Amino acid sequence: MEIDARCTPDYLFEVSWEVCNKVGGIYTVLSTRANILQKIHKDRIFFIGPDVWGEQESPWFREDETLFSSWREFAAINQHLPIRIGRWKVPGEPIVFLVRFNAFFEKQNDIYTEMWMDYGVDSIAAYGDYHEATMFAYAAGLVIESFYRFHHLEAENVIAHFNEWMTGATALYVRKHVPKIATLFTTHATSIGRSIAGNHLPLYDHLQVYNGDQMARKLNMTAKHSIEKKAARHVDCFTTVSDITAAECAHLLQRQPDVVTPNGFEKDFIPKGAHHSRARKKARKMLLNVAEKMVGHTIHPDALLIATSGRYEYKNKGIDLFIDAMNLLRKMPQQTKDVVAFIMVPGWVKGPRKDLQARLWEDNPAQTGNSSMESTSSDCPFTTHELMEPQHDMVMNQIRHLGFCNAEKERVKMIFVPSYLNGDDGIFNLPYYDLLIGFDMSVFPSYYEPWGYTPHESVAFSVPTITTTLAGFGVWAKKEGDKKEGIGDGIEVIHRDDDNYAEVAEEIAAIIHDLSLKSNEQVKLLRQSAAALADRADWAHFIRYYEEAYRKALHNSFIRLSYRYKLKIE
Template identity: 85%
Template sequence: MEIDARHTPDYLFEASWEVCNKVGGIYTVLSTRANILQKTYKDRVFFIGPDVWGEQESPWFKEDKKLFGSWCDYASRNQHLPIRIGRWKIPGEPIVFLIKFDAFFEKQNDIYAEMWMDYGVDSIAAYGDYHEATMFAYATGVVIESFYRFHHLEAENVIAHFNEWMTGAAALYIKKHVPKIATLFTTHATSIGRSIAGNNLPLYDHLERYNGDQMARQLNMAAKHSIEKKAAHNVDCFTTVSDITAAECAQLLQRLPDIVTPNGFEKDFIPKGVNHSRARKKARKVLLNVAEKMVGHTIHPDALLIATSGRYEYKNKGIDVFIDAMNLLRKMPELTKDVIAFIMVPGWVKGPRKNLQERLSSGEPLSTGNCPFITHELVEPQHDMVMNQIRRLGFCNDERERVKIIFVPSYLNGDDGIFNLPYYDLLIGLDMTVFPSYYEPWGYTPHESVAFSVPTITTTLAGFGVWAKKEGDRKEGINDGIEVIYRNDGNYTEVAEEIAALVHELSLKSNEQVKILKQSAAALADMADWGHFIRYYKEAYSKALHNSFVRLSYPYKLKTE
């Protein structure tokens, strides 16, 4: 699409629950895209997030009271809007507004009634995080309106971009109260699609038969689905992150996205050359040391280190398939190399295992490992699905076993008490990653892996996997640094078998062959950075502004073409 100069934003607001609040993959989307947006719209792009921090400050936020101080004072005194303004501590350091939204709970019922009357949003069965997210979203709408009117931006091209159902109420507020602002709404995964998949229902084989409203009622998701659907239908431009999710939106939200905006990655911080080699060597040393202290015996320094990671969505992320694949691999008599398989998935933890910490800090001689599968203590180990599957399959992490499996149920933020390195600083030391996702609208984990030159396995049910299949997965097996395995609702066993075969294939490769694989993986990542993908967002901004002009000029005309 050729972008008309009249359809470029002068000011851009972008709101998400994950601004300065690292919860999941959307944090990565926003924080890596922010740098290129800041370069394009220098200090005219404002990220808005929830101020959920009490005495402990957000580690990603740096307050600056000199930024928009007069507006901030006005909003606080006259509109009772407690806003903190500062910089997001990421590349580009964009301006951030953090909003305290507690006062809006007093008006919650009135707000819900207003949304019902204006747009038909059904909040009657709302529960849990719906209330918190929606009060934040409504407050976000009020804050954007306040800034817009205080600074007299009526003559400017202003876009307000909202991410996920959690900010849907803000999109609806802006449409009603500040219709001159062009609105954009991105769903990174439909709430009802994720719920269907998470409830072990066959999403893909029966997608065309599902009715989103009916399934939302059945799965007790009516409120979230309702606000997401109404936001999708009422903004000037609706986007999602992959072709897979676009089909899901068309069926379950009954609106096909205007544009697919794939997720890029900002890889400038990844070590290169000698620094890459040093970082990899350090990571391998840490990973092997922890593994040895856990299992109670020496592991060969050339062992294959592989991992899966992400949110603890047992089926959706394919954690179940990964464990079954490792079980198949350990039964292969032809496997001649040690394989250490890490499951880096945050669970409900008490804290690091004390006996493991003592063993790591003292450097004691190795002894038989006590519970050689897990690095941190769980609150309810008897109900943990990963541990139950490991035990059921008979893993023992014995010295005679070629395949050892280690569950790391802690956030890897550099201060977990065992590894004490951030996830990326461990990722660089791996030989391969495996993400056999069932429900994965994009898939940052395989994307990050190839960016760090780590060969990866993903599936055709991941947005990144579909993109990679079109753009880079040309050779058979793992020979181009990535393998995208075909997955559907019925081929679970075949996927596990193929993963086991691919890991075995990698174990047979020479150092020179592995080096070529790593180069191929990095080359694929180069095609998927924000430098290439930001054009889709610029197209979305142009579309939003164009449709807002049409909407304002012809208020009774359908807003989308």
Template identity: 55%
Template sequence: MLFPDYIFESSWEVCNKVGGIYTVLSTRAKTLVEQLGDKLIFIGPDCWGEKNNPYFTEDNKLFATWRKKTEAEGLKVKVGRWNVPGAPVAILVDFNPYFAEKDMIYGQLWEKYHVDSLHAYGDYDEASMFSYAAALVVESFYNSEIRGNKKSAKVIYHANEWMTGLGALYINDHLPQIATIFTTHATSIGRSIAGNNKPLYEYLEAYNGDQMAAELNMESKHSIEKQTALHVDCFTTVSDITATECKELMDKPVDVVLPNGFEDDFVPQGKTFDKKRAAARKRLLDIARALSGDEIEDDAIIISTSGRYEWRNKGIDVFIDAMNRLRTNAENLKKDIVAFIEVPAWVNCAREDLAERLAAMEKGEKFDTPLPTPVITHWLNEQQNDRALGMMNWLGMHNAKGERVKLVFIPCYLTGEDGIVNLSYYDTILGNDLCVYPSYYEPWGYTPLEATAFKVPCITTDLAGFGLWANTVVGKESTIEDGVEVIHRTDYNYNEVADSIKAAVEKFTNATKQKQGRIRNKARTLAEHALWSKFITYYYEAYDIALRKAEARCSKAGE
């Protein structure tokens, strides 16, 4: 198999923690650095300007000669390293100067690839100007550092998500000797269909992607994504379920499926693991106690869901419903249950009354009366319009004293500095006994993979790429006894999903401590099947496909 001498990989989430793609790239980096060293170069947006970027460390000595050339070329870049395992090279580019050339760039894109940018809105322009700037970085670096020194160097440009499509097409046009790979982590039109409460799966074969893009005002994002998929050397996605989506909605089958792996270097071990788990459990239970004024047993089962605030796609609605069904039928439960929704919303501020009560509890004080609105840790802007709080209120979920099931909304990013939890997401997840991710639309599903890596069993669905993969590894429909409960989900079986979550949670809650321990170990064992050391081979296949196509193209041009 052909293997690249250089890989340039661009994403809006390089040194810019926004969502799951950050985890994909940052955990995979170490495995590729071992192969390529400083010839693996990530390109991201310079979103921080003069402020300190906690994910990036600048190094003025790195590629110093090339950096001087970029100044003459008008490129504004920062060169350094991404603060993740492997410390890969990262180049952050200022894309703001290219807004002045936006119409010209879009005009050329239409002439060469018929990409429709006329209907652009929201983040389209910002993403496209970054993508264009990233391509200019690659072009400059290639011409300065690679072309003259290694005429036969095998070079790959790997673009992630529609947001980097414009740059991939620029490379395709201006530097045909560079092999191009495009990975869609979720099709823009598929996510939109699902998010607009339309049945995605039953009618998938009948949907026309272009027609749906027009109906849902998604023409520009769909257009750049589709044309990039059609023109790159290797088109990829992250799961079989999204591969089907690509074929039907973008009229382009993928060349390779690249499942998302995981590097477990930062999962604590031994006594450190136990200490952090105990600290997280105490904090989460104390938050529930402080809000409700109720005595909650130390052995309560802690459950959470997390991810982006996508109401239907992430299954936030069915999670709340399932917790309510547990609450109203709690006579079979042998332990208390405290559930958390850890989904960032429009936070106004941390609750002072809750912070004060938690501080007092640390000194031994106890409280037997609830705080106002005892279901949320941070006040929200326009709180009266929040969907999660609205549904909880409608169902009568007020964390009343004596109820065995409590539900708490933590609507902030868990950075360790939120004012209430004050633990990072990974330190918080350690405190869980069970995680629930009942997704309707989930191309892969990093959250359940992360949970299992931390020995937390989880519940997911077979509409998530991770859920389908878990079934494959287990060799049957995976159940909670296997470490992951994979619930069958369709366009229409919402009630069955809610009841299945309730049943799985009851089964785990009422299991003996020994059995729960075995289930936790099974979850961890399952996660080990998804380490990057195992999944990286799929990338090697994609590199080989792309490099061979580029090689054939250059040979033909030479003739």
């Protein structure tokens, strides 16, 4: 049946644990997409997130008590729903509802029983963050129902959009209690697929023989997998972010996504022209200065600055492969430029290194005693922050095992930045994007990467990047822009599978070695090519996939409601 193109939402609710709560890549998806959604659905798009901040306010939320004050007071007094309303401090500044959910822990067992009776959600073996996420999700369902009924939206086209297993309970609540609302569920990565990959099991070669339910029991993931699977199967439209994850969903969750909704990027805040040049120069100066203070000697200003970043998923994000590639690179002959490789993944840290801070804060670095610099840096020449348990840290153990020493004679230096880069880490004190712009290349050799915002962000900031065919963005780029051999078009998408780890490491080392032989002018052309690719992967191009998903959700809800009405009158 053909879907009417006029089937568009009058109101949109979007629920995520990462609304005004920066945890991972989903924050980037929602916060950058918010701008274009706000332009299309001016103040009729409402993001719902957890109010987990207590006395310390979220840096991304600005409260506005004038917004929907009558409803907020009604919900607080009559429904015991503590809601704060304001604006998300991102481009577009959409309206946000932050809900407190602690009171629902008292009803946790009743809520789980209801989900089991209604949908067969198995929460028996739940632990840890499942409880917190699900109580938030249940509260978010109440918020949607309350707003819907208070404002009498029964005659409107209303869509509620849920992100990841953490909001599965919202999807199921709305489906049961407010059936006129069209429901849309997006999995950005299946919980069981990520777990299979993270447990060093071969996901891709064996995908067709895995049973999602069986693997969830084996890997102690039953509750998360169960609620994700039930949400996926009971919404009006189910989406995921890439063709790779769509195949995963079809097999492990037993529903083929209705639409693939690739992640776009909002480019409005990226510096252009002279501003870009100044920002890049500032970032390079900061990166080189920190590196020099760490290793205790001068690094040539034309050194290649290479980065990998993301969550500390050692195998899934390819951090292990990145370090091995750097080890191969330092053994290659005829390298004309030094390489400083930064691993920027948040770990378990005590805080910034005090000795490094002292050297960075010296008014006149030339007068800093060399003996002091060498004695402190030789104890910890790799990491910018003090780790809680360095002896158990996988990055540090691999760097040391391979014999890196960051000595002056070494052509490849390794710098581990195990801190969130929010602008207050104590060493750089710059946000991640303000540092990213200073790199010459980024490398993301992921094994499990449903989309891959890190390479996407890199090309958006004109940083040439290497990624793999196991990243959703890599697959997209392979189709759309990676047409030349090597890094010549600003990106190289390397084929990766369950069996070619060593070959991928060799290819990465060869590409960076080739980059080290290029002139500054040639590297500048590569940066321009990277930016041109990013122009085709912004939200202006990708929002159409969400509009298709909205139409399908509404269309399928109409069919569902018509069938329900037909059964009722019969």
